[in-house]
Amino acid sequence: MEVKFILNGKQTAAEVGADTILLDVLRSLGCHSVKCGCETTNCGLCTVWIDGRSRLSCSVLAAAMEGHEITTLEGVKEDAEEFGRFLANEGAEQCGFCSPGFIMNVLAMVKELHNPDIEGIKEYLSGNLCRCTGYMGQLRAIQKYLQSKEEVCS
Amino acid sequence: MRIVNQPVPKVDAKALVTGQGVYTDDLAPSDCLIVKVLRSPHAHALIKDINLTRALAVPGIECILTYEDCPDKRFTMAGQSYPEPSPYDRLILDQRVRFVGDAVAVIAGNSKEAVNKAMKLIKVKYEVLEPLLDFRKAKDNPVLVHPEDNWQSLCPVGADNKRNLCAHEEDSAGDIDSVLDSCEYVVDRVYHTKANQQAMMETFRTYTYLDAYGRLNIVSSTQVPFHVRRILANALDIPKSKVRVIKPRIGGGFGAKQTVVTEVYPALVTWKTGKPAKIIYTREESFIASSPRHEMEVHVRVGADKDGIIKGIDVYTLSNTGAFGEHGPTTVGLSGHKSIPLYGKAEAFRFVYDVVYTNVMSAGAYRGYGATQGIFAVESAVNELAGKMGMDPVVLREKNIVREGQVMPAYYGETANSCALDRCLQRAKEMIDWDSKYPCRDMGNDKVRSVGVAMAMQGSGISALDTASVGIKVNDDGFYSLMIGATDMGTGCDTILAQMAAECLDCEMEDIIVHGVDTDSSPYDCGSYASSTTYVTGMAVVRTCEALRDKICAKGAAYLNCPVGDIEFDGNQVVNLKTGESISRAEIGNRVMCSNEDALYASEAFSSPISPPPFMVGMAEVEIDKATGQLELIDYVAVVDCGTVVNPNLARVQTEGGIAQGIGMALYEDVVYSDKGKNYSNSFMQYKIPSRLDVGEIRVEFESSYEPTGPFGAKSIGEIVINTPPPAIVNAVQNATGVMIRELPVTSEKIYWGMRGQNL
Secondary structure: OEEEEEEOOEEEEEEOOOOOEHHHHHHHOOOOOOOOOOOOOOOOOOEEEEOOEEEEHHHOEHHHHOOOEEEOHHHHHHHHHHHHHHHHHOOOOOOOOOHHHHHHHHHHHHHHOOOOOHHHHHHHOOOOOOOOOOOHHHHHHHHHHHHHHHHHHO | OOOOOOOOOOOOHHHHHOOOOOEHHHHOOOOOEEEEEEEOOOOOEEEEEEEOHHHHOOOOEEEEEOHHHOOOOOEOOEOOOOOOOOOEOEOOOOOEEOOOOOEEEEEEEOOHHHHHHHHHHOEEEEEEOOOOOOHHHOOOOOOOOOOOOOOEOOOOOOOEHHHOEEEEEEEEEOOHHHHHHOOOEEEEEEEEEOOOOOOOOOOOEEEEEEOOOOOEEEEEOOOOHHHHHHHHHHHHOOOHHHEEEEOOEOOOOOOHHHEOOOOHHHHHHHHHHOOOEEEEOOHHHHHHOOOOOOEEEEEEEEEEOOOOOEEEEEEEEEEEEEOOOOOHHHHHHHHHHOOHHHEOOOOEEEEEEEEEEOOOOOOOOOOOOOHHHHHHHHHHHHHHHHHHHOOOHHHHHHHHEOOOOOEEOOOOOEEOOOOOHHHHHHHHHHHHOHHHHOOEEEOOOOEEEEEEEEEEEOOOOOOOOOOEEEEEEEOHHHOEEEEEOOOOOOOOHHHHHHHHHHHHOOOOHHHEEEEOOEOOOOOOEOOOOOOOHHHHHHHHHHHHHHHHHHHHHHHHHHHHOOOHHHEEEOOOEEEEOOOOOEEEHHHHHHHOOOOOOOOOEEEEEEOOOOOOOOEEEEEEEEEEEOOOOOEEEEEEEEEEEOEOOOOHHHHHHHHHHHHHHHHHHHHOOOOOEOOOOOEOOOOOOOOOOOOOOOOOEEEEEEOOOOOOOOHHHEOOOOOHHHOOHHHHHHHHHHHHHOOOOOEOOOOHHHHHHHHOOOOO
């Protein structure tokens, strides 16, 4: 069946099966940032925004996306680069395979939570696994990024 | 130093944080065949018949290959230098299947749906055989995992397939039995570490195609491109010249990708059909048919005199290599050779091991590579010794640790040329405030807090074996191409090697581009494993830069019409010191492109007769609920001596990441099999790796020594960092509750029942 949705600000149509997951459709449309790290909704690598909220694209049927607005990391390039600089300045992108899903969720968190403390940050991002960093470098990057946002606001 | 020892961001950072398609699956063409593997439901069986009729009738199926389509020539999938110590015990597909998940048939088709449908329609008749599942009973068991006559061991590692033995060796110095007999205190215990999954976020994957020359091109997420070339030539029984291997960005390896787990399957399909093909392992396949850490049972006897001087250490390790011998003969060696030498005053040691075949998935290389298992056992035994003596385990270590300048008999007689272990111990103790927290504090709410300690060492490459070569050329406008065969798997070696080159060539990072690995054009490097890259490939970079500087000076002198002796190269200009005349690197780079017979290219190799160990100390603080046994990790401090820190940010993240994996091993991770050999730990639901809520706080500092044989004084960092959490956390539990846990992982149940006097 054909499904029409907005992908990164552009009207998009895709031919999908009844059991096609959004993750596979997005990758076939060239959104290489969207990764699969498990098949059991545990890892957070496939995180995208549906109508502005974080969702796991591995657990969403593409057929249900008619009329919705989908954002991948490709659609928030400037924000990704900005936060990415903080991440890279800690060396905490490492292999980079979990970075897109993680960054999508960090950007969603920034929109949703005001001034989160460390526990709030950890809780919000607990579904984003990373095997390389031990999470400490990611946390440092987030704290410095939030601080820079604060400074810009004030 | 301008660039070395600086926190330079990774050269590939921007691509990674913006999600560019730089990994294997992103690069595979959309029309390539999808390859999947039909897997055995039995732990041990012979295939009597495979009926493909209905499966081949599925529209879109290109081919289905069975053992009858594969060369009957055994090889190993272990990414090691030839001749490999791992036995040649595999076929791509075999009539005998040896674990639940072993490959039975390879299916290729034009869609995932077609391949999955065909897989269900393949009818296989098995003669089910008795499996060998208990590694303690494997040696000389009548059930043989590898009875075949064309099984082959290329190196004298004590292997004998007719005894289920993958390796056996004995090493000793002094008379261990009489030394231990004379000791006032002796601990005699057995410790058990389980198989663990590397669980890198990018599962195993490969795509393959034939190029214009009819050669087999392999694009693969691998740590060992040059070994992949040899192994595929062996597996397919084709000349090595027919194979080219390209390594794109890799989503983590941790040793898993030091084994050729997926490459053979699409390669076989492409070689048979001429068509491009790819295989992407599911997480489930990555958990049931991969290359996890060797399960080991380690028997330790350690003795001390009345003053707490450790006089002798005796280690026997039994290692479970599973169905195949990948990395079996080599991982086990580290369990003794990289644990016993931590104690510098021992007068005698003995280290004996057996490595056995069983009918579970083959083990492989995982960060730490046997040292992790041995250090858990020896460090735990030393902590038990401290308990027995009523001595603070830090004090016991202060009396006994190896110190700079000491010869280490159990480490192949090498001398600790650079060793800041004493400073690491001192600093870790300060960081965690050991003296006010040891032995334990009752928090008054049925909770008790305590601290635990462990030390670790590793190597820096495999001595007298690992070989790295590097090439650097000068291009127009004078920019450099740094060509390496070492494989960045997210660790940042492309960056740190470029840092070293920029330091040596007195240029900026931007002046150097790094060319990743392509076996057709990259200089030979055995690959990134055994903690070799910083030390071994790093030295090759230093040597290559020296050679290139000489060539730049010679060319500059020729252009300035003066003797080379009058020339100095400051990185940007070649200057005639007598006249002040100069020519820029950019101009030299441009001029050599016309009317020139001297290639401005240098390539040098490096191999080291020694493998200088990095050292570290880890200390854990835990809180235990006495009512439930629940353990919360409060704090983890680590102080590392990796020699000169080449990139403080990347070294810190390596350390934090390694510790988090070690915490996973200590507290959560366990590959569990049913009594029929089925792997239950086949997803992130069952096999839990730590999330950011599970690691507490990890704090890292460096206490650098200077390794005289390393690049800028550096040693390795990648592996050592995983080794301390299991013994340090077990020690914290011991100090908090008196419960000694000798089998990982440390669960609430084990603590709870331990506190009630029962061992699970």
